[in-house]
Amino acid sequence: MHGVVVGVSGSAESDAALDWALTEAASRHVPLTALLAWTGPRGVQPHEYQDLLERRREDLLALLDASVRRTGLTDVDVTASVAEGDAAESLVTVAQDVEMLVLGRRRRGRFGRLVLGSVSSEVVERADVPVTVVRAPHTTDDDGPDDDGAADDEPRIVVGVDTSGSSMLALQHAAEVAQRTGAVLEALFAWQITTLAPLPGSWGWAPPIDDYEAFAAERLDAAIEAAGVTLPPEQLVRSVVHRSAASALIEASTEAERIVVGARGLGGFDRLLLGSVSRQVLEYASCPVTVVR
Structure with a gap:
């Protein structure tokens, strides 16, 4: 893989990261790969496993299509990739040749809060390439700022x-x-x-x-x-x-x-x-x- 890689899970944070990554790829004039890490169920027949895997690919393509519609960025070369295995390990593995990894920021309540969530935290610690962590807009943390950080005048x-x-x-x-x-x-x-x-x-x-x-x-x-x-x-x-x-x-x-x-x-x-x-x-x-x- 090369260009920009974004981790996708279907959450609101993931959707925000996907939109941001698509915009970044367009700005850099590089391809975007949307990576969904998936660990399939055990004890199923091979054909059943392949059917489930294909459904994950279809779900990922639908998320990509929705992001393209939201951003209007139709000229970016986009690829949907399903990695079978641990999410953090999959992202760190593909990070060797890419320009940037993009992740959504997991948010939890004040109590029991994990910094970034375990996947994002591990990727930030281990990846050798720049990693961008994106929060979902128009939402409020229990103990953090309540705006999305967008500047009104100039970027x-x-x-x-x-x-x-x-x-x-x-x-x-x-x-x-x-x-x-x-x-x-x-x-x-x-x-x-x-x-x-x-x-x-x-x-x-x-x-x-x-x-x-x-x-x-x-x-x-x-x-x-x-x-x-x-x-x-x-x-x-x-x-x-x-x-x-x-x-x-x-x-x-x-x-x-x-x-x-x-x-x-x-x-x-x-x-x-x-x-x-x-x-x-x-x-x-x-x-x-x-x-x-």
Whole structure:
């Protein structure tokens, strides 16, 4: 497989992911594969098993047709594929040669809540390609934002930036999306004194907070330059905020079309995103979240 692959199950979250993936494939000018993982019943005759398998294919084709009608994207090369076996394992297996995996975000109540659901969580942790997790629109979590994160004015891609290698990959990925789609790219550097190293020459005293902010802005500028981002000035927004990375990105998601984060964080000054920060963003963001590894 190549192009974009989306996991499909027939749920509302799955339908939202399918529509998003179809739009992404159209934007990239690549094919879309809708993958349904299915474990057939045991103890049935071979011909009965094949009949059931064929019904799953027909169901999947119907879901694809419905998505094409909803989005109006009739020019994308779409394929329906039924994988026999575990859903997470099937998605991770096909991810080796694709440009992106897309999944729906499973939502549960406040109690007994699982982050992302077990399938999405395992795929995000194991896949070597970018994974985008999509929430169903116009729905409300028990303990999260109650809008779908769509921007009213211009589309905006928000990427969490620090000095880690995964953050640089996320920045490059987000810049490519912005360049391809025409969206504004907001490079967001969130910092706190507890996670920002002392300024050079400042040992033994506490500099004004403005000095820390200026230092963080310099690091953001250096990261953008090192990542080779060449967007025009009107398409690139630099944001330096004094708060936790997770809360800053979750707040930004209410007006963003997409959040992009790196897959692994580090410690100290180089800390970011996926450890606990990316997991919180994946769980609570109002818009689709792409995790880049």
